[in-house]
Amino acid sequence: MTTPSQYKALFAPLKIGPVTAPNRFFASPHSTGHGWTEPKGAIALRAMKAEGGWGTVAVGLTEISPNSDYANHPMERIWDEKDIPRHHLQVSEIKKHGSLSAIELGHGGMQSRNLTTGLPIIGPSNLSVLRPEIPSQSKAMDLTDIKLFRNEHKAAVKRSLKAGYDIIYVYAAHGLSILSHFLSIDTNKRFDQYGGTFENRIRLLKEILEDTLELANGNAAVALRFSVAEPNKPNGISHEEEGRDAVEALSELPDLWDVNLSGWPKDSQTSRFADEAYQLDYTNFVKSITSKPVVGVGRFTSPDLMVSLIKNRKLDLIGGARPSIADPFLPSKIKNNQIENIRECIGCNVCVSMDAYGVPVKCTQNPTISEEWRKGWHPEMPAISRKKEKHLIIGSGPAGLECALTLANAGHDVTVAETRNEPGGRVAQEARLPGLNAWNRVKDYRVYQLSQKNNSRIFLSSHMSINDIKEFGSDTVTLATGATWRADCVGSTNFEPIETKKYTILTPDDIMLEKFPNSTLNQFIVYDDDHNYMASVIAEKLLNNGHNVTYVTPLPTVSTWTQYTLEQAAIIERLKSLEIKFALNYKINQNFELINTIDNKKLKLTSEHVVIVGGRIPNDQLFSDGQLINTIQNVFLTGDCLVPGTIQASVLSGHQTARKILDRDADILYSKREQTIQ
């Protein structure tokens, strides 16, 4: 297929110092959760991006030495010679597809944990380390320590060259680098040539860049990842002041500028809080200062926008971390004029949450991610099946659609029956809540793909009784009928139903279906015993409608789980700006009173309406009354109807169910594991 002329600029090669990127797609450095202990998984994940057309594929933050030990966060390592073969394999798997390989060398400084090595954490000054979970201070580096650090960095550069990397990064981003700690007036309290003035605070970064360039010596390009602004951070650098000064001071030194925002929550913002290209207002000045190529990020998925950024000289390379996770084949789909086949990132940050847990990343849009090596899954190749069968799927939510698409891709005949008059189930419903519109992408991608096939169809407004199912006569029936929010207060901290006549009890389903008193302004309590995003968006919707809302939760923090998606601070800010009231540590008791979990005091509220955001009940009645299983042999449950969870878990469940259907003898629990001693 020929590349549409309007996108040709995205496929022009670009010289980066001594190397040439084959196109403008740059898979930005990101850890994959595999760390250095599961290299085969990480390598296969990155090789898939190269196969999918990303012209440059970067490895995530790689610890340069034992005193930059992030464990138990699984990072890459290049501590000594023994690490080289692993990196060498990674480089060759990326290069196999004609892509450049890049490594991001980093030292965590005051963000290190050093829990494995037990070495002192080092930094510019003797201060508490920047991790509340580590009750330690950093050793203020003396000039000998600084020299040692430079030598360690040089040694890591030499090892990276031996491994064959095309681009070697100096990392000064996210406030996660010792170089950022030297630059920051918060953490640098020195009085010597490395402290005080801007010129002194940036000295170490400049020296490290010069060391790296000298060693690379034209055999690899040197990139600098630099956060030009730290929005909302007191004393943070700004793109109008020291962020800009730094770019001016180092302007022609690196072969490639990779610019972004700091900290990580500002860099990897979710779609609820930031639109595509959200970083450009901060980063687009860089091209006007340097003649060197510039790569930037901002959840880019729109080819037209990408082209305009290149043509208007805002960026030279389109960086993508999450877009490359959601669709490793995004570049080749643009190249082959298959724009409508792109699985666009929905900006939910479930990938980030997995990385934060320290496990291989998972993705709402791409259920095959991290299973490339373990299970041999490929995002674009159909699952293998023995014989062609006829399948009925009841429910067109994320699990039902993914299950249907995986079966249809394998050439099977698939019918989806949906009770409602629109497809999408929970994603269609949730997408109408404030800030969650991008959830529709989960539905849109799959509905479109199914609509392009002769062997699949979706019937809307089609309620299926047991008799209907029997008459339909398929080889398998899969229930993907979702789950219903509970009104009885059973949730993550309470396991006994609680009832009341004192209040009107509502659930998120009622709010999403607009079944709540909305004509007059009311007082609402939103009781969060779910702890993900839902209670906060329900509160936001009610506040937007002018109601008074008190957010109550038995836990000590707001939307506790959203710390894993990096959204918690943004949620609190948003709700505060809408003048919500917070009541933390209050739990509903059996008399439906709100009791403080610390001092047992009762909370008096005037509200008549309580929205309970707690557990959900699987909609599995068709299965649980036994009739279906007595009638049909091959019945499967999938998604929330099997186990209520995240949308990502539903999509993965739908995918797993389809693979189980395609190979009924397969053990879906089985996957290869990386063994150190065999």
Ligand SMILES: Cc1cc2nc3c(=O)[nH]c(=O)nc-3n(C[C@H](O)[C@H](O)[C@H](O)COP(=O)(O)O)c2cc1C
């Ligand atoms: C799971 C995950 C892990 C990340 N790990 C790193 C990392 O190791 N080093 C780094 O510089 N940035 C890391 N990032 C940040 C990304 O490189 C990128 O700057 C950010 O996600 C914004 O780009 P995007 O909108 O294309 O995702 C990570 C991002 C994600 C989603």
Ligand code: SF4
């Ligand atoms: S998990 Fe969500 S944010 Fe991460 S890549 Fe997938 S769709 Fe995008």
